Amino acid sequence: METRFEKYFLKRADLERWEIEADSLEQVHRIVAVPALAESENLFKTPSDLKEQPGDQLGETLILCVVNNRTADHASPESIQDNRKTLELLRGWKGSKLRIGIVGASSHGKELGANEGVGTARKIGLDLGSKVLLDHGLSQAPLISLDADCRIPSNYLSEISQFFAEEERWAATVECFHPLDGSESMANLRGILAYETHLRYHELGLRRAGSPYAFPTIGSTIVCTAEAYVVSGGMRKRRAAEDFYFLQELAKTGRVDFITETWVTPSTRSSDRVPFGTGRSMGAFLGEEKKFYRTYHPESYEIL
Numbered sequence: 001m002e003t004r005f006e007k008y009f010l011k012r013a014d015l016e017r018w019e020i021e022a023d024s025l026e027q028v029h030r031i032v033a034v035p036a037l038a039e040s041e042n043l044f045k046t047p048s049d050l051k052e053q054p055g056d057q058l059g060e061t062l063i064l065c066v067v068n069n070r071t072a073d074h075a076s077p078e079s080i081q082d083n084r085k086t087l088e089l090l091r092g093w094k095g096s097k098l099r100i101g102i103v104g105a106s107s108h109g110k111e112l113g114a115n116e117g118v119g120t121a122r123k124i125g126l127d128l129g130s131k132v133l134l135d136h137g138l139s140q141a142p143l144i145s146l147d148a149d150c151r152i153p154s155n156y157l158s159e160i161s162q163f164f165a166e167e168e169r170w171a172a173t174v175e176c177f178h179p180l181d182g183s184e185s186m187a188n189l190r191g192i193l194a195y196e197t198h199l200r201y202h203e204l205g206l207r208r209a210g211s212p213y214a215f216p217t218i219g220s221t222i223v224c225t226a227e228a229y230v231v232s233g234g235m236r237k238r239r240a241a242e243d244f245y246f247l248q249e250l251a252k253t254g255r256v257d258f259i260t261e262t263w264v265t266p267s268t269r270s271s272d273r274v275p276f277g278t279g280r281s282m283g284a285f286l287g288e289e290k291k292f293y294r295t296y297h298p299e300s301y302e303i304l
Contacts, residue, residue, distance in 0.1 A: 005134050008230040013127040014120070014237075017110050020064065022101040023094055025132050029060035030161065031101075032144040033125030035118055036067050038082040039148040040089060042267070047098055049152045057157040062132070063098055065090055065148075066125040068105035074114045080106065103128060119242030122219060123235035130234075133226040140164065140225050145243075147220040149267035151179075159262035160223055170254030171224035171232075173215045173247070175263040198295045205301035212251050219243035220264050228254055 009015065032050070036043050043065070050063060067083050067090070069075040083106040093100045104110055105124055112120050126143055133141045142164045146152075156174075163172060178192045199216055206214035222243060224232070232249040236242045250256050 001134050002139075005139075005227075005230050008234065009127075009131060012234055013131070014124050015127060015131065018103050018105055018124050018128065020101045020103060020128055020132070022062065022099070024099075025062070025101075027060060028062045028099070028132055028136070029138065030057075030062075030142045030144060030157070030164075031129035031133065032061060032063045032146055033122065033129050034063065034065050034146050034148055035121035035125060036065050036083075036086055036148040037069055037118075037121070038079040038086075040082050040085040042149040043086060044089070046146060046148060046150050046152070047093065047100075049154075049156070051097055052154045053157040054154075057161060058097065059099070061099060061157060062101045062129070064101040064103065064125050064129050066103040066105055066121045068112055068121040068124070070114055070116065071111045072108075075111070116237060118219070119235060120237045122242060123237055126229060126235050130226045130229045134230070139227040140169070142223050143226055143229050145219055145222040146264070147266060150220050151265040153262055156262045156264075159259060163257075163259050164223075164225065169225060170228045170256070171222070171247075171250040172257040172259045173218075173221045174223060174259045176216055176218055176221045177263055177265055179265055179267075201295055205296065205298070206304075209301040209304040211304065213248055215247060215251075215256055215258070217241070217244040217247055218264075218266065220266055222247065222250075223259070224250055 034043075034046060047063060050058065050061070053061070065086075067086050069079050069083055072080065087102065087104060087106070090100055090102050094102075103124055105112060105121060122145060126145065129143050133139070133143070142160055144160060160174070163169060178196050180189065180193070199218075203214055203216055219242065228250060229235075232246065232253045234246075236245045247256060
C-alpha cells in the first residue's frame, strides 16, 4: 500500500475494534457498504436486488454489512435483539450467490459510542472496505454507499462499474427517486413528494448559482474510488449530515460527477434515529397533516 494511504489508516481510520467476517476477500473489485441498525425486516430487500445483478459483477462484489448499535445504556433492548437476529440471518447467506461481509459493531465492547450513529457506521464499513481494495492495489475500484432499506434496478452494479472503468474518475452521486408507485399511504405520498421536490429545487438552485456543491446529499447515492475516499479524509463521524460533509470534501479534492443511467430508491419511512434528514422530515410531515413544507426563497440563490 502507498505511504499516503497508510497515513490515513494510521491516523484517521476506525479499524481497531472491527474486522470483516467473510469467506474470502480475494478477487474483490468493488465494495458495497451497508450500515444496518434493527433492520432484520428490511435489510434483505437490498441483497435481493443485488442478486439480480449480472453474475460477473456480483462475483467480484463484496456486500459489507455493518450491524451496529450504541452501548446498552443508549440503545433500546429491541434494537439490540433485532441486531442479533440480523447477524444470524446474514451468516445464513454466507456461501450463497452473494459475497457477504459482516462487521459486528453491536456486541459488547464493539458498539458505537453514546453520541455516534449512522456516520460512524458508514465510516466503519467504508474504512474497512477501502483498506481491502487498497491492500490489493485497487485504488481506482469503487466504494459504494447504500442503506439497508434501498431498492436498486438490475443494471445498478454494471452502470457503476462502467462509469469507474473510465480514466480519472473520482466520485459521483447516483440518481435517486423515492417510491411514488402507490404503495405508500396518501399522507406518506404527499410528504415524500414535498421532500423530494425540496431536495431537487435546492440542487437546481445551487447549480444555477454556480456552486461547486450542487449535488444531492443522500448517503445511499454516494460512490467514489478507494483513493478518493482516503484522500478526502474518509466518512465523517456524525449522527446526520455525514454525507453532506463527505461530499464537500470529495468535491474539494476531485470531481463529483452524476450517474444517471441507474438509480437508487430509498425508503420513505419516518424515523427518529437522526436529528434531520429523510426519516426525520417524514416524521414531522406525518405528525402535522396540515404542515406546509417550506423551502428556500429563490432570491437566496441569486445572492449566493
